[in-house]
Amino acid sequence: MRLSQLxxxxxxxxxxxxxxxxxxxxxxxxxxRKLMAGVYTFLPLGWQVHKKIEEIIREEMNKIGGxxxxxxxxxxxxxxxxxxxxxxxxxxxLKSRQNKDYSLGxxxxxxxxxLAKEFLxxxxxxxxxxxxxxxxxxxxxxxxxxxxxxxxxxxxxxYSFHRDEKDLDNYYDKVKKAYFKIFKRCGLEKITxxxxxxxxxxxxxxxxxxxxxxxxxxxxxxxQKCKLAINREIxxxxxxxxxxxxxxxxxxxxxxxxxxIFKLMDRFSRPFDLTFINKEGKKKTVLMGCYGIGLGRLMGxxxxxxxxxxxxxxxxxxxxxxxxxxxxxxxxxxxxFSEKLYQDLQKANIEVLYDDRNNKTAGxxxxxxxxxxxxxxxxxxxxxxxxxxIEIKKRNENIIKLAKIKSIIQQINS
Amino acid sequence: MRLSQLxxxxxxxxxxxxxxxxxxxxxxxxxxRKLMAGVYTFLPLGWQVHKKIEEIIREEMNKIGGxxxxxxxxxxxxxxxxxxxxxxxxxxxLKSRQNKDYSLGxxxxxxxxxLAKEFLxxxxxxxxxxxxxxxxxxxxxxxxxxxxxxxxxxxxxxYSFHRDEKDLDNYYDKVKKAYFKIFKRCGLEKITxxxxxxxxxxxxxxxxxxxxxxxxxxxxxxxQKCKLAINREIxxxxxxxxxxxxxxxxxxxxxxxxxxIFKLMDRFSRPFDLTFINKEGKKKTVLMGCYGIGLGRLMGxxxxxxxxxxxxxxxxxxxxxxxxxxxxxxxxxxxxFSEKLYQDLQKANIEVLYDDRNNKTAGxxxxxxxxxxxxxxxxxxxxxxxxxxIEIKKRNENIIKLAKIKSIIQQINS
Numbered sequence: 001m002r003l004s005q006l007x008x009x010x011x012x013x014x015x016x017x018x019x020x021x022x023x024x025x026x027x028x029x030x031x032x033r034k035l036m037a038g039v040y041t042f043l044p045l046g047w048q049v050h051k052k053i054e055e056i057i058r059e060e061m062n063k064i065g066g067x068x069x070x071x072x073x074x075x076x077x078x079x080x081x082x083x084x085x086x087x088x089x090x091x092x093x094l095k096s097r098q099n100k101d102y103s104l105g106x107x108x109x110x111x112x113x114x115l116a117k118e119f120l121x122x123x124x125x126x127x128x129x130x131x132x133x134x135x136x137x138x139x140x141x142x143x144x145x146x147x148x149x150x151x152x153x154x155x156x157x158x159y160s161f162h163r164d165e166k167d168l169d170n171y172y173d174k175v176k177k178a179y180f181k182i183f184k185r186c187g188l189e190k191i192t193x194x195x196x197x198x199x200x201x202x203x204x205x206x207x208x209x210x211x212x213x214x215x216x217x218x219x220x221x222x223x224q225k226c227k228l229a230i231n232r233e234i235x236x237x238x239x240x241x242x243x244x245x246x247x248x249x250x251x252x253x254x255x256x257x258x259x260x261i262f263k264l265m266d267r268f269s270r271p272f273d274l275t276f277i278n279k280e281g282k283k284k285t286v287l288m289g290c291y292g293i294g295l296g297r298l299m300g301x302x303x304x305x306x307x308x309x310x311x312x313x314x315x316x317x318x319x320x321x322x323x324x325x326x327x328x329x330x331x332x333x334x335x336x337f338s339e340k341l342y343q344d345l346q347k348a349n350i351e352v353l354y355d356d357r358n359n360k361t362a363g364x365x366x367x368x369x370x371x372x373x374x375x376x377x378x379x380x381x382x383x384x385x386x387x388x389x390i391e392i393k394k395r396n397e398n399i400i401k402l403a404k405i406k407s408i409i410q411q412i413n414s
Numbered sequence: 415m416r417l418s419q420l421x422x423x424x425x426x427x428x429x430x431x432x433x434x435x436x437x438x439x440x441x442x443x444x445x446x447r448k449l450m451a452g453v454y455t456f457l458p459l460g461w462q463v464h465k466k467i468e469e470i471i472r473e474e475m476n477k478i479g480g481x482x483x484x485x486x487x488x489x490x491x492x493x494x495x496x497x498x499x500x501x502x503x504x505x506x507x508l509k510s511r512q513n514k515d516y517s518l519g520x521x522x523x524x525x526x527x528x529l530a531k532e533f534l535x536x537x538x539x540x541x542x543x544x545x546x547x548x549x550x551x552x553x554x555x556x557x558x559x560x561x562x563x564x565x566x567x568x569x570x571x572x573y574s575f576h577r578d579e580k581d582l583d584n585y586y587d588k589v590k591k592a593y594f595k596i597f598k599r600c601g602l603e604k605i606t607x608x609x610x611x612x613x614x615x616x617x618x619x620x621x622x623x624x625x626x627x628x629x630x631x632x633x634x635x636x637x638q639k640c641k642l643a644i645n646r647e648i649x650x651x652x653x654x655x656x657x658x659x660x661x662x663x664x665x666x667x668x669x670x671x672x673x674x675i676f677k678l679m680d681r682f683s684r685p686f687d688l689t690f691i692n693k694e695g696k697k698k699t700v701l702m703g704c705y706g707i708g709l710g711r712l713m714g715x716x717x718x719x720x721x722x723x724x725x726x727x728x729x730x731x732x733x734x735x736x737x738x739x740x741x742x743x744x745x746x747x748x749x750x751f752s753e754k755l756y757q758d759l760q761k762a763n764i765e766v767l768y769d770d771r772n773n774k775t776a777g778x779x780x781x782x783x784x785x786x787x788x789x790x791x792x793x794x795x796x797x798x799x800x801x802x803x804i805e806i807k808k809r810n811e812n813i814i815k816l817a818k819i820k821s822i823i824q825q826i827n828s
Contacts, residue, residue, distance in 0.1 A: 005479070005542070006481065007481055007530070007533055007534075007539070007542040007544060007575075008533055009533050033529060033532065035485075035486050035488075035489075035490065035525065036488075036490050036514075039486045039488050040486070041483060041484065041485045041486060041525065041529060042483055042484040043483055044481045044482060044483055047482055047483055047484050048482075050484070065419070067419075067420065067421055067458045068458060068461055068462075069455060069456055069457055069458055069461055070455065070456040070461050070464070071449075071455045072449050072453045072454070072455060072566050073487070073549055073551075073566060074449075074450075074453050074551070074565065074566050075449075076449065076450050089511065092508055092510070093508065094506055094507065094508035094518075096506070096553050096565075097503065097553050097555065098555065100450075104508075111449065111455065115447060115455060116421070118447065119421055119422050119423050120421075124773075125421070128419070128421040130421060135487060135549060137487075137488070139510050139511050141511065141512065151488065151510075152486050152487060152488050161421075359538075
């Protein structure tokens with residue numbers, strides 16, 4: 001992508017109505033724009049990041065047998081009355097011209113369970129795992145944290161269906177591992193903890209994945225021995241000690257919930273009578289798990305935890321481009337050299353954001369590169385092109401090196 | 415994908431509440447399920463097709479300089495009042511708990527124009543082209559054609575911004591060509607016509623892309639000389655003759671509108687005062703075009719026009735998988751042979767749907783393969799595996815051939 005053609009621009013000033021770091025940096029860098037409270041447009045750079053996160057999640061879900069579907073946003077009232085959740089205050093409701101009642105989906109148990117019922121007959125049909133990546137809606141009263149708490153937000157929701165609790169437990173552990181792989185690929189591995197949370201009426205615990213950051217909305221109690229976190233609700237119940245080892249020296253940290261997993265047991269299969277015939281010919285109720293990740297929130301959490309005073313520092317796998325190529329002199333020779341480099345890098349399957357703008361100073365271009373936060377910055381200038389070299393600098397380091405194009409391609413693709 | 419693990423199943427019976435061919439075949443084949451009138455869930459096979467169509471459209475939009483963004487579904491009332499479209503009867507409206515008025519987006523001029531205004535300053539910023547692929551909502555009173563007319567449906571909407579009419583005309587022609595490429599890749603090339611439609615108050619014509627099929631909701635007047643179609647509104651205005659050559663021998667055909675393109679001129683840029691400073695330093699209003707394709711409708715049109723009494727016949731590029739592999743005997747030798755073939759094909763980057771089910775007869779498996787409609791069917795049996803061969807049959811031909819795996823891989827990848 002050529003910056004001369006990108007229709008968005010970076011901003012020098014802080015957006016006045018945004019207090020969170022993620023919204024400030026993402027708006028200044030030209031990744032998102034606020035339409036109204038809790039509702040954002042994703043611009044080309046931001047949508048590029050969002051799609052990378054989407055693809056990471058899709059890959060890891062497919063690896064654990066997830067089958068991707070797409071359920072409707074518009075939900076019928078009847079389904080939500082069956083589970084007694086039509087009254088849920090955060091759920092948007094609307095009427096059609098023919099006076100039909102709809103809600104906007106914020107989770108999809110009420111749709112996926114009747115869907116599973118259409119196909120499920122015997123124990124041989126179990127287990128199976130179904131997920132979607134879809135826009136969700138919540139009528140939030142307080143929205144102040146940019147992408148961390150949205151009224152409209154993209155979510156991955158996975159639902160698993162099992163014969164018995166052992167099989168559910170087994171898959172639940174698989175999802176835990178898949179989630180840590182996702183957070184690792186998003187650069188959040190070292191600061192993300194498994195966190196005990198309430199399991200509702202059916203399970204002792206559910207689990208959250210909490211990423212530590214000073215501006216998080218949540219508070220967790222961290223057991224350094226077990227590397228386990230405990231949320232506020234559970235820590236009260238367990239009288240301020242680690243649920244696993246009894247340790248009372250817990251460290252309190254602010255954090256962002258980047259994912260959650262929940263054993264639903266028969267909470268939703270029972271009201272819809274989702275059953276199967278077991279090996280002994282008996283009718284049994286299916287047990288379920290559900291597993292969520294908010295894509296926008298994950299993107300916000302990455303920005304909150306990976307930045308400096310100059311801008312964002314994207315982890316490699318979620319960066320909108322792999323290389324930010326800058327041409328700092330506008331003479332024909334340098335232009336030609338840069339153009340060729342741009343083409344060669346693309347031929348080597350490297351994604352390049354190419355700052356080919358004629359009306360910007362070198363200083364402005366460097367500032368934009370730091371703000372946008374792509375892992376590698378390449379600078380083409382008269383001085384270095386004579387040696388057939390390019391300046392290369394990592395976003396998270398201060399060392400500038402000279403390199404030939406071949407070794408750059410090797411480094412990026414390694 | 416192994417059919418033994420796919421959570422959906424095909425249906426023998428016709429769904430009672432569906433009259434259209436596309437809904438009947440897509441439901442029977444396990445591609446979609448109806449949640450309520452005009453609202454469908456996409457199942458794994460259907461979502462696979464949908465993603466293929468999405469990727470084709472994305473590629474062709476990127477080739478003509480389209481920059482992908484993602485705008486919100488929730489739209490503020492104010493934006494729609496500025497263009498005097500808040501009263502639009504097909505638009506869903508809802509209120510938040512804090513009594514804010516939202517609508518659900520069915521098109522996005524009201525969002526994209528103020529967005530463009532944030533970045534646009536001078537003629538040097540023009541032209542640019544912005545698109546999204548997004549769920550849309552329309553409060554339709556009559557929905558009876560499966561995916562052809564939805565209450566909720568995925569759409570690609572592209573918006574172009576120009577200095578003058580010449581530049582708009584130029585890009586408008588580019589989009590026309592890109593659209594025909596998309597329809598060609600979707601197998602609709604030979605039956606899809608450019609069709610003159612009303613241009614509103616600002617342009618003489620807009621254009622639709624109409625695919626001919628006996629069960630289409632539209633009616634077009636086809637000039638065989640010009641290979642041009644004219645819609646009902648225009649043909650009345652032009653007194654039953656071809657707008658281009660004056661030919662009065664027009665053929666009337668039923669059709670489905672699979673895309674439309676429209677010169678908006680300043681219809682939306684004027685109310686939002688979207689202007690730029692031209693080369694002479696004067697303030698000018700931006701001219702715009704908009705260009706839509708409904709993804710679900712396109713999928714429905716493919717099924718309507720590409721099927722036989724046994725089921726769907728997917729064009730290669732949009733097929734959920736490239737090969738439908740069937741193992742018709744359950745002995746260990748054949749199982750081993752099929753498993754190895756399944757792995758080898760996947761290693762060669764071929765997408766395979768593998769019917770490894772033990773509890774189905776060969777006849778049932780063949781019937782499912784014909785219903786699901788993947789271009790190539792491979793059958794592994796004792797008789798042929800002795801010769802280290804596989805039976806290969808194209809979905810749209812009746813000839814069964816014997817082939818070695820190498821030549822199959824060559825044929826698919828060519």
